[in-house]
Amino acid sequence: HMGALTAATRTKGELHEYYFKKVAEGKNKMSVLNAVRAKPVHRMFAVIRNNKFYEKDYQNVLA
Secondary structure: OHHHHHHHHOOOOHHHHHHHHHHHOOOOHHHHHHHHHHHHHHHHHHHHHHOOOOOOOOOOOOO
16 A cells, blocks of 8 residues: 555656545545555556557457
8 A cells, every 4th residue: 555655645647636636536545545555466467468568549340
């Protein structure tokens, strides 16, 4: 949890913005922190599964 906490609250970036946006929406801080912790893991597995590089601005063609 410490890595996610640091990424969410102290380091500027995508996860930082996501954390504060969800907390401002009234979400429980620990629930949001858990989501922040899981996001990099989900991204890593998607990159490995699809055998592609990570694209920050990925657009799903099926959506």
